[in-house]
Amino acid sequence: MWLTRRHLLRVAAAGGLHATCAGAATLPRLPGGRIALAGFDAVSYFLDGPEAGRPAYEFLWDRRTWRFARAANREAFREDPAAYAPRLGGFDPVGVLAGRLVDSDPLVYARLPGPDGTDRLYLCRSDAHRLRLVAEPHLAAEAELIWPTLKDQIERNFPD
16 A cells, blocks of 8 residues: 555544644654554454554564554564454455555455455455455455455565
């Protein structure tokens, strides 16, 4: 997931950006990787809903910096990151179905059961996409089948 203007404004409003001069802002320096989920705690989606993570509880995984609201959430993620990380690289499943990498909003999400019965986190671009995904959960499985071909595009087109 890429930091869009909308996410940047949301992070700024939450106090995640620091002004360096009038009208200018810079992202906080991180030990490595982009911030995943615009700084939201991935584990919190499976508890009471999305909660802002804190720099004090960071973990590097999959070339991204993941932030957590508390140490216990960071430890749960560390034990099984794939269980908590958004599916499809955090891209919108409806876009993936169309063969496109469509950015998502970390506050528009759905938790759907996977083949093993455990919930999986999907981020969506809009409420309309989320409603469609919830109404037609088989779309998530179809997007999962298409995802490997699009995942290769990320590494080819957006190298670190």
